[in-house]
Amino acid sequence: MQTLKIVITGPFSSGKTELIQSVSEIDVVSTDRKITRDAERIKSQTTVAMDFGRITIDEELILYLFGTPGQKRFDFMWEILSEGMLGFIVMVDSTRPETFREARRILDTFRSYSPVPYIVAANKQDLEDAWPPEDLRIVLRVEPEVKVVPCVATDKESVKQVLLELLYSILEVMDQEEEEE
Template identity: 35%
Template structure:
């Protein structure tokens, strides 16, 4: 069996924990606590170390999914979690005040993986619904093109297994 480690990163509220909870074959390992800072006004649980889940996609493919903490003060975990990863997915919340700025921030933060190591990368734009019809994949592509050409940008609802599968498959195809 081929085992693949994939990292899910992105800002607080972009859906990393939701994705891993929804798609893991087993109860995920979550390190969620009540926020002690201004994140408390956004949600009542936040990831502090990592989320972990795994899924068997077919007879020969198992994917280990690691979600990073979103808050910058836990960014020391980002590099630790990234070691040995075969793919990176950046999730952004389309309803956030500045989703393009969020994407640029995470592209910069993971620049070594993205530009030097040429690790397979996919962007998942989450929380897409009728409230933000002005968001288009092309806007996000402009940002990724500044770093590396031909990065797939998928509009997703991470609560839907079929959408998460599309994200993961686009990374596996790029290996």
């Protein structure tokens, strides 16, 4: 049995848990805790260790989706979760510019862990206040060759598209390598 891993990362409350829940065939193994203090105004629970979802590909292949904890004090978990990942998705809440700087920091950190393909998912694009993906590209200083994909993490079709775009990016990298060889 072979297992593969995609990591979903991003700032606190960017929609990582919802994204995994939308496509996982098992109930997401979540380690959410009730939030106290200031963060409570945004959502009632947050991920303190990781989220964990599964998609069975066939009898011999399973894809795991790991969501990183969003709060900064748990960032020691990030490197552990990134081990052996196939690629990663940086989730950004497009309606909360106060989190963009943090998203950029996370993106740079994950890039430094492992040179695997990644994409940015511009979440909450169904909301009126959402910043367009192309503006997020500029703000997050995402290179032109990296995809910034519109996303609604609670919508299964939208999440499927995000995962597919990451997989297409992996294929593109493979194609590029084959050309170089």
